[in-house]
Amino acid sequence: MSLLTVAGNDADWQRIEEASANHIDLTHVARLPGRTTGSYSAVLNPDGEMAVALADMDVYDELSPAFIDSHAAALAGAALIVIDLNCPAETVQHVREIARRNGTPLAVVPVSSPKMDRMPDNLDGVSWFICNRDEAEAYTGITIRDDATWEQAVQLLLKKGAGSAAVTAGPDGVMAGSQGGGVHRCPAVPRVRVEDVTGAGDAFVSGVLHGHLEGRPFDEIIRLGLVNAARTLGSPHTVRPELTKDQLESETEELQ
Numbered sequence: 656m657s658l659l660t661v662a663g664n665d666a667d668w669q670r671i672e673e674a675s676a677n678h679i680d681l682t683h684v685a686r687l688p689g690r691t692t693g694s695y696s697a698v699l700n701p702d703g704e705m706a707v708a709l710a711d712m713d714v715y716d717e718l719s720p721a722f723i724d725s726h727a728a729a730l731a732g733a734a735l736i737v738i739d740l741n742c743p744a745e746t747v748q749h750v751r752e753i754a755r756r757n758g759t760p761l762a763v764v765p766v767s768s769p770k771m772d773r774m775p776d777n778l779d780g781v782s783w784f785i786c787n788r789d790e791a792e793a794y795t796g797i798t799i800r801d802d803a804t805w806e807q808a809v810q811l812l813l814k815k816g817a818g819s820a821a822v823t824a825g826p827d828g829v830m831a832g833s834q835g836g837g838v839h840r841c842p843a844v845p846r847v848r849v850e851d852v853t854g855a856g857d858a859f860v861s862g863v864l865h866g867h868l869e870g871r872p873f874d875e876i877i878r879l880g881l882v883n884a885a886r887t888l889g890s891p892h893t894v895r896p897e898l899t900k901d902q903l904e905s906e907t908e909e910l911q
Contacts, residue, residue, distance in 0.1 A: 755780035779816035844885035
């Protein structure tokens with residue numbers, strides 16, 4: 656796994672590097688003097704739910720199409736490209752075009768509703784589009800009130816060209832579908848004890864993309880995401896330290 660991004664030449668990046676270097680190829684990270692590494696801070700209620708959160712992502716404005724092109728070899732050899740919407744809109748579009756040209760699967764993962772305006776209107780070339788209900792409403796213009804409108808939003812994402820799409824809704828589960836495979840609701844894992852909501856959405860994404868890379872059937876892919884999200888909710892850590900491929904597989908089998 657390789658990370659292509661920019662960061663500050665600061666203590667925050669040093670901590671990230673120390674924690675990640677044994678697991679991720681960081682040779683494509685540019686450290687920019689005078690800039691601050693992107694950060695996200697959340698304050699939680701005693702029940703683990705988020706009270707307020709602050710994000711400083713200005714450094715990612717430096718992720719220009721020219722910067723992406725300077726690392727073209729890294730993208731050309733990728734089995735899967737994952738991009739989020741902290742990148743400028745022109746960069747999201749540029750990476751989509753690169754993925755289409757190279758025939759590389761591409762997953763787009765939004766980070767917040769206000770940044771949905773960075774999404775291209777056409778989702779051709781997007782293999783996976785994974786977002787939450789608020790982000791789906793902002794992008795599709797559909798107010799999700801019930802299962803019917805929830806399904807309608809996913810259908811529109813597929814109509815726009817996404818190969819597969821999933822719209823998450825916390826304890827209500829996920830509405831997901833793929834081209835030619837229909838759309839259906841997948842319930843969340845029941846009876847989850849919430850320690851910390853931070854990271855659960857990203858855990859869902861990572862479980863889904865793991866399943867995709869493993870070539871699993873669609874229902875199994877979504878199940879892997881739901882189990883990883885549930886186990887992350889029950890952990891006091893944003894990224895649970897015990898997580899491995901074998902651990903996730905075992906947890907998913909236990910909940911069959």
